[in-house]
Amino acid sequence: SSEEDSVVEGGRSILESKTVGEGSKEGLSAANHQNDNLNLGKKAAITTSDSGHCTAEEALASEDESEESSSFSSDDEDAESTEIGREKLVKPSHMGSVQELGSENLIDETSDIEDLLKEEEEYKEENNCSTETSGALKWKEDLSRKAAEAFLRQQQATPNLRKLVYGTVTENSEE
Amino acid sequence: MATPAHSLGYAGCNFLRQRLVLSTLSGRPVKIRKIRARDDSPGLRDFEASFIRLLDKITNGSRIEINQTGTTLYYQPGLLYGGTVEHDCSVLRSIGYYLEGLLCLAPFMKHPLKIVLRGVTNDQVDPSVDVLKATALPLLKQFGIDGESFELKIVRRGMPPGGGGEVIFSCPVRKVLKPVQLTDPGKIKRIRGMAYSVRVSPQMANRIVESARSILNKFIPDIYIYTDHMKGLNSGKSPGFGLSLVAETTNGTFLSAELASNPQGQGAAVLPEDLGRNCAQLLLEEIYRGGCVDSTNQSLALLLMTLGQQDVSKVLLGPLSPYTIEFLRHLKSFFQIMFKIETKPCGEELKGGDKVLMTCVGIGFSNLSKTLK
Structure with a gap:
């Protein structure tokens, strides 16, 4: 369903940001954006906590199970089969809350993680290349004109103190 | 200086002190009209009259003409004579008002000036004697005015409105001034202070110190505030801190x-804690403005640069104060x-x-009154 997909996306982007680079702004902002879009605040909370605690190895280990389960369409059957995988993923402290709330999302998440990660990385690289090259080109375009403009702008922005001090003298005319 | 130059004319009571000091140094007479002409009590105030009397004491052969109402003043400066002088300043302004003028004139006397000034040492308007002692004297030293006899001493403190303070100022004379190159202020290395209290509990000063330190301690460890x-x-006639x-x-x-407390009977009582905190913040603001010269001494530095040898002087200042801007205009009209x-x-x-x-070439002013030995 669409809800599940969006949750998965949110989880993916967070995980991506964790693995690819902690501070990658794009991943985080995307995650935030998607979390905002979710009306299911609780589900979002679960995915974030999961991605926070499970490492990449764990995610990979549970891949087989998740792939199996992803083939199933019914939610009820999923819930039982994923019980084991979820316990692996989630820390004991978070067990309670996770059990109560929908656990079916976890499996789909982990299954798609790798593919989505790769896609994201490729996309990023392309993006970087394009911005760098275009930026460099723009920067090199007629430098002398830009320098002249910057100089004039600077001249106009800084007040001419000499004029302010001496130019406005009116009363000091000598007798 | 004795050669009669054509006089400069001004209108209004503003910057009277500047004009008189520059007139004395340049030897050009000034005529100032319309001094508070439309005021309810027209003419010169007591403190201005007192400043003119002080100028008369330290010069020889000055001609001062004031009309009946005191709205017009003609001042033809004489030679700066100096010597040992005493002067009772008006309590309307603090001794700092008179001292600022004297700091400009003292290095160019015929005889070294040794003057006793009586009046208000600290008020809320003018720079106090403490501040001038701590900032203006080191500045003069940069220009080569130095020596054992160069000192400013507070004998008694006097707060407004009563006054009753006493200050001794002595300054050696110099023939020429050194040009200066003050372009790098450096970094703050220490903060010193003076918390004073007269005719109030001595605990007031301690409370001021505590609150001032509460702000300054965050920035630098080397702080010492004397009480x-x-x-x-020695405590003058009025209470204050x-x-x-x-x-x-x-x-x-x-x-x-x-910062100083409100004079007795004027305004609300000031808490020493507030005063200390506000003063510390004022210091931070002054440091933000920065420059190589304190904003109270900007004009003094510019004057000494002007009067230096025919050499380039440079000084880095913070934002120019309105007083300094007017002073620059006056320097132009008196010294071109x-x-x-x-x-x-x-x-x-x-x-x-x-x-x-600020960059200028000194006019090569030399102290002609100084006797050669």
Whole structure:
């Protein structure tokens, strides 16, 4: 369903940001954006906590199970089969809350993680290349004109103190 | 100086002191009209009359003409004579008002000046004697005015409205001034201060120190604020307290801030804690403005640069004060000297507000009154 997909996306982007680079702004902002879009605040909370605690190895280990389960369409059957995988993923402290709330999302998440990660990385690289090259080109375009403009702008922005001090003298005319 | 030059004319009571001091140094007479002509009590005030009397005492052969109502003043300066002088200042302004004028004139006397000034040592308007002692004296030393006899001493403190303070100022004479190159203020290395209290509980000064330190301690460890509680005859005639803070940089620049309590019977009572805190914040603001010269001494530095030898002087100032701007215009009309004024926007290296680099070539003023030995 669409809800599940969006949750998965949110989880993916967070995980991506964790693995690819902690501070990658794009991943985080995307995650935030998607979390905002979710009306299911609780589900979002679960995915974030999961991605926070499970490492990449764990995610990979549970891949087989998740792939199996992803083939199933019914939610009820999923819930039982994923019980084991979820316990692996989630820390004991978070067990309670996770059990109560929908656990079916976890499996789909982990299954798609790798593919989505790769896609994201490729996309990023392309993006970087394009911005760098275009930026460099723009920067090199007629430098002398830009320098002249910057100089004039600077001249106009800084007040001419000499004029302010001496130019406005009116009363000091000598007798 | 005795050669009669054509006089300069001004209207209004503003910048009277500047005009008289520059007139004395340049030897050009001034005529000032319309001094508070439309005021309810027209003419010169007591403190201005007192300043003119002081000028008369330290010069020889000055001609001063004041009309009946005191709205017009003609001043033809004589020779700066100096010597040992006593003067009772008006209690309407503090001794700082008179001392600022004297600091400009004292190095160019015939005889070294030794003057006893009586009146108000600290008030809320003028720079106090403490601040001038801590900032103006080191500045004069940069221009080569130095010596054992160069001192400013507070014998008694006097607060407004009663006054009753006493100050001794002595200054050696110099034939020429050194040009200066003050372009790097350096970094703040220490903060010193003076918390004074007269005719109130001595605990007031301690409370001021505590609150001032509460702010300054966050920035620099080297802080020492002295407390000065004067008693009996040395405490003047009115109660009061205050604080003056001076920040010294690694390159010998002194930046100051000060606050004083409201005079007795005027305004609400000031808490010493508030006063200390506000004064510390004023010091931080002064440090933000920065420059190689404290904003109270900008005009003094510019004057000494003008009167220096025929050599280039440079000084980096914080934002110019209105008083300094008017002083620059007066320097132009009295000495025909114009400064090169460059704004130095604060870069990454230079923190704080925008700075102004002032450059001029001295007019080669030499102290003709000084006798050769």
